[in-house]
Amino acid sequence: xxxxxxxxxxxxxxxxxAVAYLVECAHHVAREVAAVDxxxxxxxxxxxxxxxxxxxxxxxxxxTHPNVGAVLLVSLxxxxxxxxxxxxxxxxxxxxxxxxxxxxxxxxxxxIAAGRDWVAxxxxxxxxxxxVPMAISDLIVGxxxxxxxxxxxxxxxxxxxxxxxxxxxxxxxxxxxxxGELIGCEAIMESRAATPxxxxxxxxxxxxxxxxxxxxxxxxxxSGNADGGLTTIEExxxxxxxxxxxxxxxxxxxxxDIPPKGGLYLMDVVPDGEVRFGFPNIxxxxxxxxxxxxxxxxxxxxxxxxxxxxxxxxPVIKIAANPHMYARLSEDMDVNAGRVLDGTASxxxxxQEIYDMVISLASGTRSKSEELGHQEFILxxxxxxxxxxxxxxx
Amino acid sequence: xxxxxxxxxxxxxxxxxxxxxxxxxxxxxxVDGVAVSFPQPLGLxxxxxxxxxxxxxxxxxxxxxxxxASRAIAPGDHVHLHNLVSDYTPTYALNTGEx
Numbered sequence: 001x002x003x004x005x006x007x008x009x010x011x012x013x014x015x016x017x018a019v020a021y022l023v024e025c026a027h028h029v030a031r032e033v034a035a036v037d038x039x040x041x042x043x044x045x046x047x048x049x050x051x052x053x054x055x056x057x058x059x060x061x062x063x064t065h066p067n068v069g070a071v072l073l074v075s076l077x078x079x080x081x082x083x084x085x086x087x088x089x090x091x092x093x094x095x096x097x098x099x100x101x102x103x104x105x106x107x108x109x110x111x112i113a114a115g116r117d118w119v120a121x122x123x124x125x126x127x128x129x130x131x132v133p134m135a136i137s138d139l140i141v142g143x144x145x146x147x148x149x150x151x152x153x154x155x156x157x158x159x160x161x162x163x164x165x166x167x168x169x170x171x172x173x174x175x176x177x178x179x180g181e182l183i184g185c186e187a188i189m190e191s192r193a194a195t196p197x198x199x200x201x202x203x204x205x206x207x208x209x210x211x212x213x214x215x216x217x218x219x220x221x222x223s224g225n226a227d228g229g230l231t232t233i234e235e236x237x238x239x240x241x242x243x244x245x246x247x248x249x250x251x252x253x254x255x256x257d258i259p260p261k262g263g264l265y266l267m268d269v270v271p272d273g274e275v276r277f278g279f280p281n282i283x284x285x286x287x288x289x290x291x292x293x294x295x296x297x298x299x300x301x302x303x304x305x306x307x308x309x310x311x312x313x314x315p316v317i318k319i320a321a322n323p324h325m326y327a328r329l330s331e332d333m334d335v336n337a338g339r340v341l342d343g344t345a346s347x348x349x350x351x352q353e354i355y356d357m358v359i360s361l362a363s364g365t366r367s368k369s370e371e372l373g374h375q376e377f378i379l380x381x382x383x384x385x386x387x388x389x390x391x392x393x394x
Numbered sequence: 395x396x397x398x399x400x401x402x403x404x405x406x407x408x409x410x411x412x413x414x415x416x417x418x419x420x421x422x423x424x425v426d427g428v429a430v431s432f433p434q435p436l437g438l439x440x441x442x443x444x445x446x447x448x449x450x451x452x453x454x455x456x457x458x459x460x461x462x463a464s465r466a467i468a469p470g471d472h473v474h475l476h477n478l479v480s481d482y483t484p485t486y487a488l489n490t491g492e493x
Contacts, residue, residue, distance in 0.1 A: 149437075227437075
């Protein structure tokens with residue numbers, strides 16, 4: 001494995017230019033700028049015009065993600081987003097950063113031209129940037145499941161859990177999340193906490209999720225989950241929980257908190273306080289974005305129904321839980337965990353395959369969704385309180 | 395007692411088996427020595443009852459409760475939205491005809 005060293009000590013497994021729009025009104029210009037080199041310039045951004053501390057923190061973390069080598073900020077000019085602050089945060093890391101304000105740059109065509117010139121210069125410079133050796137203990141790996149069905153919790157999720165156990169044992173930090181999809185798992189999860197105080201925090205995070213979703217009136221459960229044989233949120237949760245493997249849970253983090261060392265971390269993604277701004281995670285990529293903000297270099301994505309998404313900035317490994325779906329969508333799937341059901345592979349073998357694929361990704365191999373140009377990204381409004389001292393006991 | 399190899403028991407105390415392959419409408423499936431069939435096809439990942447569960451009692455899968463029976467469940471029944479409900483939030487389903 002090799003990585004691009006960053007000034008904060010982290011290392012990236014990719015070296016891309018982030019083209020960030022700071023309000024939806026600048027999205028088109030950002031997209032057109034990045035189109036000059038879609039492999040190396042990835043669009044991220046925040047659509048809202050009104051200030052939000054969570055979105056500000058997320059964008060600062062994403063613009064300084066280890067896989068990012070340079071940042072172009074595209075502003076309309078009158079939005080509330082604090083572009084000076086994010087520019088200062090990026091500049092302090094030593095990365096090249098440029099701000100283009102459309103209202104001051106002559107409009108759409110002029111801003112696209114200026115942005116493309118700058119991006120092309122950065123891509124040329126990043127292409128010759130030196131790399132350094134990278135260890136498994138330098139890695140942060142996230143996991144999500146999306147488009148789950150009755151096979152997810154039997155094949156793909158436990159196989160991802162085995163890969164997580166191997167990564168944690170080798171010193172990596174691994175993040176599992178979506179407390180709204182751990183409803184019903186409180187008791188078994190708290191028994192794995194590193195300390196009793198952390199156990200209480202884990203339980204409280206799931207209870208908060210249950211309250212939040214009860215207010216909304218729906219669980220984190222899509223219609224396709226039921227078509228695939230899942231009946232209740234707690235059944236989906238128990239399957240989702242399998243992704244966490246069997247390691248001790250070292251800490252509870254919130255989006256943008258970077259794991260202080262190796263180990264297994266739960267990310268609490270449900271906002272604090274009264275219910276505001278709607279659904280906590282409106283689609284799978286919102287979860288991937290939050291784990292990237294916490295430094296995830298790549299994401300293990302387990303799907304039963306057949307999701308095809310990837311992500312901007314950090315590659316996604318697609319793990320098919322359902323062998324019938326794999327047969328239909330093999331062009332999008334990196335791993336066929338459905339082999340466990342027909343007896344052609346064991347969970348351990350699939351877990352090892354996923355682990356090997358993470359190492360290979362960090363050595364430069366591209367995943368299916370990367371090859372296909374998937375660079376989905378979504379960031380919406382949320383509100384969080386900082387984590388308490390019991391959340392990171394060691 | 396004979397059980398179809400396409401049925402998986404995930405944890406010893408579970409009240410349901412999980413299908414590891416799809417079954418066709420009217421196809422016979424052996425559940426602990428009793429042949430059952432269903433009017434519609436069932437996809438892999440769907441649940442078939444192994445134990446009787448009285449109305450209001452917990453249904454167990456992975457060794458943990460996944461909700462409660464909204465009507466009495468008999469061994470061999472398809473266990474899904476028509477007889478199992480969440481103890482937390484209701485399940486939204488657009489179309490449950492597809493399996």
